[in-house]
Amino acid sequence: MLPAASHNGVVLITGASSGIGAELAREFASRGRHVVLVARRAEKLRELAESLGSAADVLATDLSNADDRAALPGRVTELGLVVDILVNNAGLSTSGPIAASDPAAELNLIEVDVAAVADLCSRFVPGMVSRGRGAVLNVASVGAFGPVPGQAAYGAAKAFVLSYTQALGQELHGTGVVAATLCPGPVKTGFGETAGISDEDAQAALPKPMWIDADEVARAAVDGLNSGRTVIVPGVFNRIGAAAYQHLPRRLLLPILGRSHPALKKR
Incomplete structure (x- = not known):
């Protein structure tokens, strides 16, 4: 279950400037939650924050930088806020x-997909436990369930996120804090393009029924977290896959994976 909303409690969302992160921010805000938007692109974050009104704050942060990550808790405190829900959504891929x-x-x-997840959990979960309330949502991928030839580091990073979060959830049993992993399949967000895989190539490799819109993923994520799914x-x-x-x-x-991955077929 999600912790009840409080006057100074917020949902901190990394990678909130676009894609699933932005939709998660909209989804939480639509449910009456104050959100703190974290990503490198300050201008994009400000645009999103303006669309959400008074329900959002912006903390531009380079999550690949350990010093920037270490400064986040203090910056949240300076706003007079506490993190009730941590969403580690930021991620990238190579191919x-x-x-x-x-x-x-x-x-x-x-650094972004693995270290930042462990770093921010280590920084924000202790406060949740001391308050006896909180939730963590770490974003992995369907690729977390097995190796991904053509995106080997990405698949391994998401496998770390899944394993880490399952262990975290067990450790948190009885504390009033919960943890869950979101494992989406393919989503049209520009994520693949950034990794060098066009939407056209990705759609050719992955069946159409697997593709889900980012707003639908966000709704499923918040509903799942609220219902206690881990x-x-x-x-x-995607569940079948x-x-x-x-x-x-x-x-x-x-x-099969090696033959079908677009980044390897071009070689």
Whole structure:
């Protein structure tokens, strides 16, 4: 269950400047929650905050920078707010074979997709536990359920998020704080384009029924968190895919994934 809204309690959402993060902000705000929007692109955050009215604050932050992450709790406190709900949504992907990868880009992915999740949980969860109320929503992917040839670092990072959050949820049992992982399938947000995979190529590789709009993912996420679900996979076809991903033998699954991934087919 989500903690009851309070006069100074907020939902802090990382990666809130676009895509699923922006839709999560809209969804929480529509349910009467004050949101704190966190991402690098301050202008985009301000545009979103203006559309949400007085229900939003902006804290432009580079989540790949450990010092910026460390400063976040103090900046929230300066606003006179406390984080009741932490949403670690920020993420990025690289694509292509590891043999042709850019080490700096791979390490930047791990910094944002892995280190930032663990860092912010370590900084905000203790306060939730001390208050006896709170929730954590960490955003992974259907790719968290198995290896992703062509996006190896991304798949491994999301597997970390899923495992980490499941362990966190067990540790929090009885504290009044809950934790859940959101594992969406493909969503048209521009995320793939940034990773070098066009929507056209992605749609050719992934069945149409798997694609879900970002606003639908956000609704499913908040509903799932509120109902006590610990792993939230929006869409029937994505849930089927996640189950297959977990149970098919790797010797059968990996060759199929390797042949079908757009970033490897071009090679």
